[in-house]
Amino acid sequence: MTLDHAGAPLASGRSFSAVLSRFNARACIPLFLIGAGLLAYHNSFSGAFVFDDLPAIVHNRRIRRLWPPWDVLAQAQGRHLWELSLAVNYRLGGLNVWGYHAVNVAIHILAGLALFGIVRRTLEGERLRARYGLQRTAWPPRWPPSGSCIPCRRRA
Numbered sequence: 001m002t003l004d005h006a007g008a009p010l011a012s013g014r015s016f017s018a019v020l021s022r023f024n025a026r027a028c029i030p031l032f033l034i035g036a037g038l039l040a041y042h043n044s045f046s047g048a049f050v051f052d053d054l055p056a057i058v059h060n061r062r063i064r065r066l067w068p069p070w071d072v073l074a075q076a077q078g079r080h081l082w083e084l085s086l087a088v089n090y091r092l093g094g095l096n097v098w099g100y101h102a103v104n105v106a107i108h109i110l111a112g113l114a115l116f117g118i119v120r121r122t123l124e125g126e127r128l129r130a131r132y133g134l135q136r137t138a139w140p141p142r143w144p145p146s147g148s149c150i151p152c153r154r155r156a
Contacts, residue, residue: 030113037109044101056086058095063087 049058057063062075063086072087073080085103093099122128 030116033112033116034109037105037112041101041105041108044105045098047101048097049095049100053100057090057100060086063090066091 062072062083066072066087069084069087072084075083077083086100089100089103
């Protein structure tokens with residue numbers, strides 16, 4: 001029987017060190033991006049409706065009725081999904097500013113994660129590797145180690 005660090009048996013039969021060795025640090029990058037997004041927008045939750053929020057949300061009678069949704073979409077003036085999201089927000093929380101800010105922050109964080117995924121997959125693609133001669137090994141190359149020979153320092 002294989003035990004974890006607390007002495008409890010692991011369901012998969014793998015040792016705790018084997019599980020930790022499979023841990024990928026790249027998996028923490030999305031968590032870091034989520035944390036950075038929450039940190040950047042944390043003070044917006046206590047804000048009020050300002051500027052274009054007043055006509056778009058507070059004085060907008062089109063978002064007061066969510067059902068049937070095609071009525072909301074038919075009355076929208078070019079931004080159908082935006083109007084529908086405001087109607088859902090109004091249905092769930094009325095004119096509570098916190099809910100609108102929470103949805104806005106979630107949308108921005110999801111957009112940032114999508115952009116990160118697209119950029120990461122693009123940079124890791126085989127076409128870029130072939131075109132620029134990129135290797136899958138660590139960069140810069142680890143052999144010879146820096147400082148092991150005087151002429152090698154020009155590569156460092």
